[in-house]
Amino acid sequence: MEVTFLGTSSGVPTRSRNVSSVALRLTQRGEIWLFDCGEGTQHQILRSDLKTSQLKKIFVTHMHGDHIFGLMGLLASCGLGAHAENVEVYGPPGLDAYLKACMKYSQTYFPYGVHFKTVSPGVIYEDDEYIVSTEMLKHRVTAFGYRVSEKDKAGKFDVEKAKKLGIPSGPIYGKLKKGETITLDDGRTINGSQLCGPTEIGRKFVYCTDTVFCESAIALSEDADVLIHEATFAHQDAQMAFERMHSTTTMAAQVALAAQVKKLIMTHFSPRYAPGNPLQLNDLLKEAQAIFPETILAHDFLSYEIPRRIN
Amino acid sequence: MEVTFLGTSSGVPTRSRNVSSVALRLTQRGEIWLFDCGEGTQHQILRSDLKTSQLKKIFVTHMHGDHIFGLMGLLASCGLGAHAENVEVYGPPGLDAYLKACMKYSQTYFPYGVHFKTVSPGVIYEDDEYIVSTEMLKHRVTAFGYRVSEKDKAGKFDVEKAKKLGIPSGPIYGKLKKGETITLDDGRTINGSQLCGPTEIGRKFVYCTDTVFCESAIALSEDADVLIHEATFAHQDAQMAFERMHSTTTMAAQVALAAQVKKLIMTHFSPRYAPGNPLQLNDLLKEAQAIFPETILAHDFLSYEIPRRIN
Numbered sequence: 078m079e080v081t082f083l084g085t086s087s088g089v090p091t092r093s094r095n096v097s098s099v100a101l102r103l104t105q106r107g108e109i110w111l112f113d114c115g116e117g118t119q120h121q122i123l124r125s126d127l128k129t130s131q132l133k134k135i136f137v138t139h140m141h142g143d144h145i146f147g148l149m150g151l152l153a154s155c156g157l158g159a160h161a162e163n164v165e166v167y168g169p170p171g172l173d174a175y176l177k178a179c180m181k182y183s184q185t186y187f188p189y190g191v192h193f194k195t196v197s198p199g200v201i202y203e204d205d206e207y208i209v210s211t212e213m214l215k216h217r218v219t220a221f222g223y224r225v226s227e228k229d230k231a232g233k234f235d236v237e238k239a240k241k242l243g244i245p246s247g248p249i250y251g252k253l254k255k256g257e258t259i260t261l262d263d264g265r266t267i268n269g270s271q272l273c274g275p276t277e278i279g280r281k282f283v284y285c286t287d288t289v290f291c292e293s294a295i296a297l298s299e300d301a302d303v304l305i306h307e308a309t310f311a312h313q314d315a316q317m318a319f320e321r322m323h324s325t326t327t328m329a330a331q332v333a334l335a336a337q338v339k340k341l342i343m344t345h346f347s348p349r350y351a352p353g354n355p356l357q358l359n360d361l362l363k364e365a366q367a368i369f370p371e372t373i374l375a376h377d378f379l380s381y382e383i384p385r386r387i388n
Numbered sequence: 389m390e391v392t393f394l395g396t397s398s399g400v401p402t403r404s405r406n407v408s409s410v411a412l413r414l415t416q417r418g419e420i421w422l423f424d425c426g427e428g429t430q431h432q433i434l435r436s437d438l439k440t441s442q443l444k445k446i447f448v449t450h451m452h453g454d455h456i457f458g459l460m461g462l463l464a465s466c467g468l469g470a471h472a473e474n475v476e477v478y479g480p481p482g483l484d485a486y487l488k489a490c491m492k493y494s495q496t497y498f499p500y501g502v503h504f505k506t507v508s509p510g511v512i513y514e515d516d517e518y519i520v521s522t523e524m525l526k527h528r529v530t531a532f533g534y535r536v537s538e539k540d541k542a543g544k545f546d547v548e549k550a551k552k553l554g555i556p557s558g559p560i561y562g563k564l565k566k567g568e569t570i571t572l573d574d575g576r577t578i579n580g581s582q583l584c585g586p587t588e589i590g591r592k593f594v595y596c597t598d599t600v601f602c603e604s605a606i607a608l609s610e611d612a613d614v615l616i617h618e619a620t621f622a623h624q625d626a627q628m629a630f631e632r633m634h635s636t637t638t639m640a641a642q643v644a645l646a647a648q649v650k651k652l653i654m655t656h657f658s659p660r661y662a663p664g665n666p667l668q669l670n671d672l673l674k675e676a677q678a679i680f681p682e683t684i685l686a687h688d689f690l691s692y693e694i695p696r697r698i699n
């Protein structure tokens with residue numbers, strides 16, 4: 078699992094930061110899942126080492142333009158490229174109708190399947206390896222945070238060790254692989270977990286934007302390996318954050334602390350903290366680190382490989 | 389009048405060419421008029437020396453995504469910036485409804501006036517200095533070409549010369565300035581045009597995209613100082629051009645030749661002619677120049693100052 082930031086500015090693009098989009102690469106599957114798609118996301122993908130042909134899912138947090146205005150262009154370009162695969166688009170109520178209106182007026186037809194799914198809090202997707210769930214955040218419009226959890230994988234069964242112990246192969250191996258305890262014909266009791274490598278605990282990726290501080294962000298972020306949380310404002314601009322229902326650095330850090338995440342990556346910065354201004358992003362970083370030391374700042378094209386967890 | 393190309397690729401952006409947009413800077417007025425607004429146009433403006441605060445008018449040729457998907461983002465960003473001025477948006481039927489649907493679903497409100505005007509062939513705008521007219525082109529959907537004509541300016545009246553001739557100042561000067569012939573009290577006949585500098589013939593800018601070869605493009609381009617015409621395809625790919633209702637290099641050049649324009653700038657190139665392909669843009673240029681030597685290729689950020697015409 079590797080995260081790549083494609084846009085880290087709030088509201089408007091700047092010369093160095095585009096509006097919101099984050100790609101999650103499921104390396105082993107060769108799939109890309111995208112979170113938000115501000116204008117110019119397809120351009121950012123062109124400049125990255127990501128391939129749109131791997132794009133399988135797009136999750137949209139809310140309907141503000143800086144999170145959705147790149148969606149039509151990206152989907153249309155996938156249609157003009159060599160994109161044969163279907164794409165699933167998850168998002169809040171209205172997204173489906175918005176995209177259909179855009180398709181109608183621009184006479185855009187996708188030569189592959191684009192499936193719209195309106196999300197509500199809870200599990201919205203599950204397969205053998207991943208679970209995706211959402212919680213409602215607290216913004217001026219309906220906004221969802223997303224959590225992608227890798228399922229735990231049983232440790233690898235050590236066949237050689239089993240053979241050395243003289244355990245006959247057959248259905249018994251299946252039970253031992255699951256970590257069950259069995260009794261052999263000769264009376265020996267074997268604990269399967271002792272023949273298995275350590276369980277690989279699944280990693281958890283959480284994406285919370287746009288939102289002011291809220292309990293549901295903490296619930297969604299519980300024990301996450303990486304929490305991407307918006308930090309539009311510096312602590313001193315908290316009043317603006319409350320008015321516009323965005324987060325400050327300290328709000329983001331408090332969520333990370335309360336949820337006991339492993340790493341906080343802040344993003345969605347107001348252009349008011351760009352170089353040359355009295356308060357700059359390094360100041361914002363320090364504010365957050367004072368509360369949650371394992372904090373870093375996102376920038377466009379930052380890649381972060383989520384380390385595997387070994388129990 | 390200075391033209392700046394902000395996007396010169398057809399259909400999809402590439403790493404070096406964005407989708408369609410051309411800015412016309414009316415230098416003396418400090419106004420920018422934009423023609424088409426593909427996704428990422430606001431990003432291109434950020435990278436140019438153009439200022440969105442000068443943006444006054446946007447003319448849209450047709451409703452295909454690569455010409456309109458940057459419109460909402462640009463207008464929204466103008467609203468978040470220091471843009472107090474109204475913007476007029478001219479375009480085909482449907483543009484108004486498209487933008488209103490986008491505004492509704494994304495809950496975007498512009499804190500300045502955005503006025504929509506649906507165009508039809510003929511004069512669509514006129515003031516003391518400029519006339520803008522359109523003609524219907526020939527594309528898969530309704531498409532308009534645009535012509536911006538500077539009005540002719542009378543040559544400067546030579547006051548010193550008039551004084552030397554002993555012509556009394558007063559209302560007579562007004563008539564002479566207009567080039568009229570007057571009779572003085574002493575019986576002398578004075579031709580005003582002989583007291584005026586040469587008339588400055590207004591410049592004509594024409595923008596034709598997307599279209600296959602058509603007579604209306606020639607009519608619109610008559611005597612233009614600069615014709616920007618799409619040339620999506622090389623001559624050998626004419627069949628595709630007819631099928632998709634785009635132009636080849638030779639079609640663009642034929643329009644320029646028939647309309648007796650001063651300069652042809654080709655744009656809207658298919659990515660199939662990008663560096664590394666068997667046929668490249670320099671080949672396309674040669675094809676056009678064989679018919680119309682005064683042809684150049686557009687590239688992103690190319691600026692072309694339209695020379696003044698002195699009679």
Ligand SMILES: [Zn+2]
Pocket residue numbers: 139141216287
């Ligand atoms: Zn928002």
Ligand SMILES: [Zn+2]
Pocket residue numbers: 450452527598
């Ligand atoms: Zn078109």
